[in-house]
């Protein structure tokens with residue numbers, strides 16, 4: 543399966559549709575996938591963890607933080623972190639510079655129109671299946687690492703500060719990802735550098751997808767981003783500070799995350815599910831939109847080096863817990879989402895990925911879930 547060179551249909555920018563009275567049929571989801579916005583609970587939360595001092599001199603504090611992260615990974619696969627070391631000012635700048643990019647005239651943005659070959663640039667769909675029902679969002683996708691793939695010429699030249707701000711933002715977020723990888727590795731009982739080494743050491747991959755969700759005249763009929771788990775290793779999301787929209791699946795409910803100011807939302811991706819032999823699981827999430835306000839989010843994906851074989855850590859494979867997944871490179875793995883688009887957890891649960899010996903006890907949760915607001 544190779545990436546096609548072009549989109550199967552002419553690309554329509556969702557931003558150009560946001561003033562219509564009704565959304566085109568292409569964006570109307572089947573009833574089971576629509577956001578059910580009438581059963582909201584305010585008493586559930588994804589965990590919030592203060593990372594201050596995580597690897598400082600106070601070993602009791604380190605142990606407490608590690609245990610909070612461990613619990614969050616096991617219970618939710620999602621958590622928010624504060625006091626994480628990334629400058630709050632830089633976080634605000636990064637989001638605002640991208641918001642300004644999406645408000646540039648269309649001709650400026652079209653210069654960077656992407657293709658499904660690499661997805662780099664300005665895009666409006668994930669997946670290449672002709673006739674697919676689309677999501678209500680545009681995005682910009684770029685490579686931050688490895689150095690070989692980073693190319694400032696493929697990043698927007700306007701606003702004029704964008705390249706510099708994103709360079710600096712990426713460096714700080716990569717540092718934070720390194721800290722979190724160490725925490726996850728230790729919590730799994732592996733050496734503290736284990737996960738980082740398994741990802742390729744210095745040669746890891748990192749990409750940024752900036753999501754732009756325009757106002758939507760009929761938000762009850764569509765989704766900003768369909769349910770999916772992240773194919774990569776770990777994601778650090780900088781959400782919109784004003785507009786909620788991210789929903790995380792918790793068993794049979796959807797929980798709407800209310801972001802804490804200047805927190806990152808961290809989630810486990812499929813590659814860590816594979817490496818941890820499903821001790822940690824990636825979790826489905828999706829985005830709802832609204833008619834009153836646009837929304838901008840920055841998803842920073844921390845991934846294995848793309849041509850390394852990723853498989854369950856030998857240390858986590860036991861006679862009573864065989865390797866649940868086959869070895870596969872991330873290059874091979876991500877072709878699925880790149881061709882089929884976001885499809886819940888169907889990839890990591892599919893027989894293409896699972897090892898024949900596996901008897902995975904986790905069944906995919908039912909397709910419909912109720913809503914909660916966090």
Ligand SMILES: O=C(O)CCC(=O)C(=O)O
Nearest residue numbers: 751753781788829839841
């Ligand atoms: O916009 C969001 O809150 C989530 C984005 C996301 O899930 C993604 O980019 O994969």
